[in-house]
Each structure stands twice: as structure tokens, then as C-alpha cells.
Amino acid sequence: MTEKLLIRIDQSAKQAIHWLIYSAEQQIIASGEYKKLSDLAQLTEKAQGRETTVLLSAAVVQLKTIELPTKWNRKLEQALPFMLEEQLACDVDNVFIAIGEPGSKDDKPTINIALCDRDMLAELVALFDEHQIQVKHILPDALLLPEQADDELAVIELDGQWLCRLGQWHGCVIEPSWGADYLHALAPKQITHFSPADALPEVAPKIAKEAEYELPLALLAKNLGNTPFNLRQGLFAPKKSTPQWWKDWRSGLIAASVALVGFVTVQGLQIVQLQNQADQFKAEAIDTYKQAFPNRKVREALLRKQIETELRAISATKQGGFLDLTDKFVSVYSQVKDFQPETLRYDHKRNELRIRVKAKDFQVFGQVKTILEQKGLTVQQGSLNNDGDAVIGEIRLRGEA
Structure with missing residues (x-):
């Protein structure tokens, strides 16, 4: 000036x-x-x-x-x-x-x-x-x-x-x-x-x-x-x-600040939602572990390691074992749609995996049974019940005893 x-x-x-x-x-x-x-x-x-x-x-x-x-x-x-x-x-x-x-x-x-x-x-x-x-x-x-x-x-x-x-x-x-x-x-x-x-x-x-x-x-x-x-x-x-640069850039800086606050807020909400989901999944994993191994004490911080230990122990008890049965069962997902397991139970004495399943219709159970039998498993299908828009039933998979 x-x-x-x-x-x-x-x-x-x-x-x-x-x-x-x-x-x-x-x-x-x-x-x-x-x-x-x-x-x-x-x-x-x-x-x-x-x-x-x-x-x-x-x-x-x-x-x-x-x-x-x-x-x-x-x-x-x-x-x-x-x-x-x-x-x-x-x-x-x-x-x-x-x-x-x-x-x-x-x-x-x-x-x-x-x-x-x-x-x-x-x-x-x-x-x-x-x-x-x-x-x-x-x-x-x-x-x-x-x-x-x-x-x-x-x-x-x-x-x-x-x-x-x-x-x-x-x-x-x-x-x-x-x-x-x-x-x-x-x-x-x-x-x-x-x-x-x-x-x-x-x-x-x-x-x-x-x-x-x-x-x-x-x-x-x-x-x-x-x-x-x-x-x-x-x-x-x-x-x-007020500095001239602030007068020139004030509107843009305010808009950018609002956008940044909005972005941080959205990200914060997403993090909270993901944390809630993670807590929910963790609770479900603990409940499933307790159901599968009722005599075991759950250590939340070591839950993953406990599950891996139990699975290795189960797999070592029988030829094929639990891991072999679940591996073949999981392969069904890539071939069949509208098929959702709800609970799994394993009888290591009989080397049998019992699965409660929810499917779209009765034909899905027949399709799954055919695929699993082609993989060399013995498949028994329990009673099927119509539950509204879905069909609920049980499938038993048995390997070599």
C-alpha cells in the first residue's frame, strides 16, 4: 500500500x-x-x-x-x-x-x-x-x-x-x-x-x-x-x-471446513457402526463356541486361538474329521444360492456334522444333497418345514466313521 x-x-x-x-x-x-x-x-x-x-x-x-x-x-x-x-x-x-x-x-x-x-x-x-x-x-x-x-x-x-x-x-x-x-x-x-x-x-x-x-x-x-x-x-x-487473503478465500475455506466436519462426522458414525457390528459378531462367536464346547472356559482375548486349537483337536481325532466335512460343505456356497446355515453341530464319535439350514424352497435342499453326495459324503435329510417365505430343515453329513 x-x-x-x-x-x-x-x-x-x-x-x-x-x-x-x-x-x-x-x-x-x-x-x-x-x-x-x-x-x-x-x-x-x-x-x-x-x-x-x-x-x-x-x-x-x-x-x-x-x-x-x-x-x-x-x-x-x-x-x-x-x-x-x-x-x-x-x-x-x-x-x-x-x-x-x-x-x-x-x-x-x-x-x-x-x-x-x-x-x-x-x-x-x-x-x-x-x-x-x-x-x-x-x-x-x-x-x-x-x-x-x-x-x-x-x-x-x-x-x-x-x-x-x-x-x-x-x-x-x-x-x-x-x-x-x-x-x-x-x-x-x-x-x-x-x-x-x-x-x-x-x-x-x-x-x-x-x-x-x-x-x-x-x-x-x-x-x-x-x-x-x-x-x-x-x-x-x-x-x-481482516487480512485480504481471508476476505478473498473466506467463503471457500468455510465451505471446506463444513465439508471436512461433515466427512469426519460420517466417518465417525461409520466407525461406530462397524464397531457395533464387530461387537455383535464377537458375541455371536462366543455363543457359538459355548454351544460347541460347553465345558470350555471362554477367554475373549484368546477366542480365535481357542477355536483354532479346538478345530485342530477335532480334526486330529478322525480321518477327514470336522474340517474335512465343513470344507466340503462350504464348497456348496459357490454353486447354490438362497442357502443359509443357521447352526452346526459335530459328533466326533460318529464323525457326523448336523446342520440346521434355511433355504428359499424345497428344491434347494435336493440340489445341495446331490452336490454333497457327488463329493463322496453320506447325506441324510431331515424333515423340512415351511416357515413363511423360507424352508427350514436339517442336513446330516457323515464321513468315514
């Missing part, structure tokens, strides 16, 4: 607004003036994409340098309102105190401060927010005049008034009607003026900076980078602006 917007608010009865758009490369880009504060809305568009600084008339901001009992620290900052209470003509709670740079005078620590009406500043900040003008800095205008020696005065004429800066931390605005008396009381050793000063009283030698005669705001803009002070601090510190 190279272009900047400078807005000067006159807090007197005039309430005029002076503005200037400038950049270090192009200098003055545009400038103008509005007659009343209600015209501020006309600067909304000009402020977009530009760093905005607001200058308050030095008539409403008092600059002071306070001597401190010790080096500036956090505790002194908290005690500062009480230290100033006797120096103020109004309630200290109605005053906003902005902290400047610490320093020293006659080997004593000091702190520069600026005082202004708290409500006035709050209303001004709210007014700029209302017009969507993001203000980064608020400064007293006289503080941007070129700094002089402690007893020397810098002045420039602006809209019939004179902006004055004495030394490093003293500023004011004077009117021609009473300015002469003020300057005599101030008694500067030298007056450096950046606009024609014939109307100023001869209270001190005048040094004309004719080469720098220009728009007052242009002169003030040149010194903006040399002033670290900002009234926008503490209660009035600017809110962090």
Missing part, C-alpha cells in the same frame, strides 16, 4: 474537513476540502485501499511533559491519572491520556503525554467506523510540523488559523484575533514559517522556508513517518483488520 489518505478535522465552530491523498513516489495525488463534518461520507470511497491518518486540531489536544519520581514503568502508567488530577480543570475520568515517548530533563525522568476529551474522541472514532473508514493513526496536527529547537517555533497558516509547534512536544492553534498576545507570552527565540507570515507580530526573528511553501497538509504528510506517537492506543487502539 503506497497511497495514503490524510484527513484534518477542525474541531472549532467551522468543523471543516481538509483531506489529501499522497504517496512517496507521486507526492500529491488529490486534495480537497469539505465545509462540515457531515460531509465525511464523501471520503469513504477515497479511504478504500489506503492507509488513513486523521489529524485533530491541536486546539483540542493538549501536549504535556510530566516529570516522574522514577523511571517510567507500568505502575507509573496506572498512577498517572492521580498524578494529573490537580493539574486538570475537569474530572480526570473525562480525559483520555495517551502515552508518548519517555525522556529526561535535568537528569530527571519524564514522559510525554497527550490529553483530550474522552467522549469527543470516542464519538470521532465511532463516526469514522460508521462511514467504513479504517483509521490507523490519530494525531494532533501541529505535531507534524518540522521539529525545531526547544525555544524555537515552527508555524504554518491553515484555513485562517496558525498551527504552531514549539520544540519537540508543544503544539497549539492560534487565531489572528488573539495570536499576537499568545506569541508575546510564548517569547520564542526564532519563528520558522512555512507559509507567508507578514501577519505575524514581530516577536522574534522570522526564518522563511519559501522553498517549502505548499499545501499545509502536504507539509504535514512529509513528517508523518517521523512521528511514532498515536492517539489510537489503549481504549481506542484500532482493531486488527
